[in-house]
Amino acid sequence: MELPVSTIPGFVWATRFEPQSGASLRLPPDTHLEALLSQPGFLWLHLGLSDARVPHLLEGIQGLPSEAVQALTSRDAHATLSVSPEIVCGTIIDLQRGFDEMTSEIGWLHFAITDKMIITTRLHPLRSIDRARQALEKNSARVSGPMDVFSTLVIEFQRTVMAMAQEINDELNRIEDFVYENAERDERHRLAPARRSIVKLYRHLRTELALLRRAAASDDDEAPDGFQEIAQKLTERIEVVERDVFSLQERARLLHEDIDSRAQAETNRHLYILSLLTAFLMPPTLVTGFFGMNTENLPFAHTEGGTFFAGVLITLSIGAAWMLLRRARIL
Template sequence: MLPPGALGHSGDDGWLWVHVNLADARVAPYLRAHVPDLPKAALDLLLSVGDRQQLHADDACVYGVFADLVYRLEGLSDELGLLHFVATEKLLITGRRDGLHSIEAVRKSLRSGQNPKNHTALLESIFMQVTTGVEEKSEAISDELDFIEERLIVDLEDDIPKRLAKCRRLAVRLHRLLSTQRSVIGRFEQNAWQTTGKAHVLKTSHIAQRLDWLDHEMVALRDRAHLLQEEVSLRMTDQTNRNLQLLTIVTTVFLPAGVISSIFGMNVGGLPLEHDRSGFIVTMLLLIGASGLVSTS
């Protein structure tokens, strides 16, 4: 934990970025006690557990919630997490409950020597890293669909429907994510001009353009996955019909034989050929002849 008062002293010309783990029970009491002049609505949203994306601006700060892909030890996952943030004139506070791709990417860029000129530039960089993670996933979906399409040309294998469903589900989720983020930024751009504070000089036009482009790509991938699912469904239906046709033929061929064997298998007196030594041969000839007659008709 930072010492008390550290969040209120970033220097006359400096600024401070603080990233916290909101799953830590000590974070909420510390921020409520030591963050100076932070609006209650912004602090409440920063510490909230809601899952609705939003972006607000008032005279004191910019604050909101943005979704991002979760980053695990093995790399970028398909799960979604939430980034909570508040940006005042000289302070940027971000928080998460899961490891996020955007934060990890920004950390790496800072360690490599990149130096954003202010806290809003850093927040813009975080937003752009969110879109970068989605772009990586869109490329992975495209490569997976290419692979599935190549295999479909050869044959329909058992694992293709499951892999295709996974691709389409991820494309739908990411499309929903991107469209929501674009809507959130659009509302922010409409409302931000009404405020007069210095904290919200947040440039979002380039982020909105990138979201629009990515959403267009994601819709194309979603539609492509849908078309491939339709092709798989048609092939599965055709394969089922062939199996049913074969089953019908087999059942039809052996139906007369089943009827004859049932008749001669009854435990009643007076059956023909019961005491004839050639009865078995005659019965087999009847069975074969009836099956052959049905199969040629």
């Protein structure tokens, strides 16, 4: 069976929502862009930036300002948010999705929202947007406008990050079990990837949270109707995730310090043993070095049993070293 060829560059999916009837319709890939934009209700168009023709397509959509086109085609790896009375556009963080598994790599979802449509673009497949599409198609009656789609995207991202945080928490639990049950095992190689994911995620979450707070505090005439309320609710949700990720960051940092302290203690113990061996062997080395000199009139050189007497001196020197270390409270 041959799949229909898309007439829209970078087409991933398109969904038509009709708020009055509460219905949603997945549009086929061979639908023309003019037909998509002329139908009633509002449209959610999702495109892949791997197609180099996408920027030209977006530039040809009437009513889509240049700042929205720039936001949708940007390759910047940081969160942005631009709010005006006519349009909301920017970039939000997400997590990439592989073909057969979920990954912890950071991905970026670009969006532009008007009163008639929401356009999203991405370079790599993302976790949250697929979950948001499935949730909206199952319960399309709750969708009254493009802002609801954006709100669902952020909510699903929150759930994705919470699931990822639980995975990292379980990994930290396993590392702690190894650390405290087997002090000789170094778990820093397992801890490093988790700390790297936490730090990257927390840094981008803080940026996105600051942008949402700024948008929620904007004046009524600076944003579309109802956007401040949605931004405020999304801010509260992201704050919950940000606190969870921050607690994971602190826990991973303390665990890393604990592993380092245990490794340092083990190193100090080895150095202590080596120092004791050096202290015990230094006097015998001095004795053997003395008797190994190629000089005349060495003691016991021509005495019967000289080797025995030299051995006694070595033993006495070890005993003297032991007594000195005991007196100095080193042993």
